[in-house]
Amino acid sequence: MSLIDTIKKTPKAELHLHIEGSLTPELMWDLAAKHSVSLPYNSVEEIAAAYNFSDLQSFLDLYYAGAGVLIDEDDFYQLMWAYLSRCHEENIVHTEIMFDPQTHTERGIEFATFMAGFLRAMKDAEEQFGISSYLIMSFLRHLPESSAFATLEQAKPYFSDIHAVGLDSSELGHPPSKFERVFKQAKQHGFKIVAHAGEEGPASYIWEAINLLEVDRIDHGVRCQEDAELMTYLKEKQIPLTVCPLSNLKLCVIDDMKQHNILTLLEEGLLVTVNSDDPTYFGGFLNDNFIALSESLGINEEHVKALAKNSFIASFLPEDKKRQYINKVDDDDFRK
Ligand SMILES: Nc1ncnc2[nH]cnc12
Numbered sequence: 001m002s003l004i005d006t007i008k009k010t011p012k013a014e015l016h017l018h019i020e021g022s023l024t025p026e027l028m029w030d031l032a033a034k035h036s037v038s039l040p041y042n043s044v045e046e047i048a049a050a051y052n053f054s055d056l057q058s059f060l061d062l063y064y065a066g067a068g069v070l071i072d073e074d075d076f077y078q079l080m081w082a083y084l085s086r087c088h089e090e091n092i093v094h095t096e097i098m099f100d101p102q103t104h105t106e107r108g109i110e111f112a113t114f115m116a117g118f119l120r121a122m123k124d125a126e127e128q129f130g131i132s133s134y135l136i137m138s139f140l141r142h143l144p145e146s147s148a149f150a151t152l153e154q155a156k157p158y159f160s161d162i163h164a165v166g167l168d169s170s171e172l173g174h175p176p177s178k179f180e181r182v183f184k185q186a187k188q189h190g191f192k193i194v195a196h197a198g199e200e201g202p203a204s205y206i207w208e209a210i211n212l213l214e215v216d217r218i219d220h221g222v223r224c225q226e227d228a229e230l231m232t233y234l235k236e237k238q239i240p241l242t243v244c245p246l247s248n249l250k251l252c253v254i255d256d257m258k259q260h261n262i263l264t265l266l267e268e269g270l271l272v273t274v275n276s277d278d279p280t281y282f283g284g285f286l287n288d289n290f291i292a293l294s295e296s297l298g299i300n301e302e303h304v305k306a307l308a309k310n311s312f313i314a315s316f317l318p319e320d321k322k323r324q325y326i327n328k329v330d331d332d333d334f335r336k
């Protein structure tokens with residue numbers, strides 16, 4: 001079997017995916033027409049052609065504008081359903097999905113509207129495809145701490161539907177320490193904790209995420225290599241990094257995929273996983289990220305299996321489920 005077939009057929013979990021970043025240009029176009037939202041584009045092709053970014057902020061500006069077409073419950077259903085259908089095609093059997101409540105509540109959309117759409121699609125995907133999915137509620141770090149506290153409060157009726165809280169948006173100038181008190185409260189409510197750190201920001205932000213937010217995983221974390229002590233710590237504690245190769249390339253964190261450090265980190269013994277981040281903006285879903293690594297870094301079947309196993313180890317699934325999936329990665333029967 002070719003490596004591409006192995007990539008496609010291997011059961012995988014995805015742990016770093018922003019649902020708003022899976023909005024296709026086609027769905028954006030259709031929903032804009034449905035709600036008479038004006039877009040600064042004249043066609044689906046023009047939307048796709050606009051996706052050239054110089055850094056994280058240049059992407060975020062388009063990403064938040066694009067989310068403006070998501071208005072009613074069915075829009076959020078369609079968004080989630082499209083992503084989970086793609087998971088089914090890609091053999092993603094479990095996914096932990098970030099959503100940004102403030103992107104919607106700041107526009108006057110009710111918490112109940114997007115939660116109902118998301119949860120209905122997640123239930124349908126579980127029933128029709130057997131895909132399990134968890135939600136990660138992410139706070140926008142460019143907004144004040146008070147807004148994150150208000151979001152945590154608004155989420156109260158949905159606490160049992162949410163597995164973890166996270167931190168995303170503009171990293172530079174918004175260190176994890178800004179949200180220490182919110183995450184302390186979230187932890188007291190029993191949530192798992194993740195945070196974007198070390199994507200554009202320095203290694204010190206990764207230390208803050210570990211020491212102040214007490215994260216269970218770091219999202220991105222690729223700048224950890226700048227601090228040898230941090231590398232040793234991440235390895236010893238096996239703190240997972242949810243790495244997003246095509247995202248790093250598109251946002252100019254690296255100039256060339258050949259420079260990506262994911263293979264070095266894997267071979268050094270860090271618990272790294274492959275993820276798509278915002279697949280429709282960055283030119284590829286999960287399997288495309290694996291394929292990019294095979295083309296540029298020459299990853300082989302053993303690497304693919306190790307990365308797929310890591311995705312389950314690093315997930316928030318119960319231990320027995322993790323074990324079942326890890327065994328399945330080694331079980332050649334899934335390829336037949
Ligand atoms: N790659 C990324 N970094 C920070 N915030 C994000 N929100 C969506 N994608 C993001």
Ligand SMILES: [Zn+2]
Nearest residue numbers: 018168219277
């Ligand atoms: Zn992200």
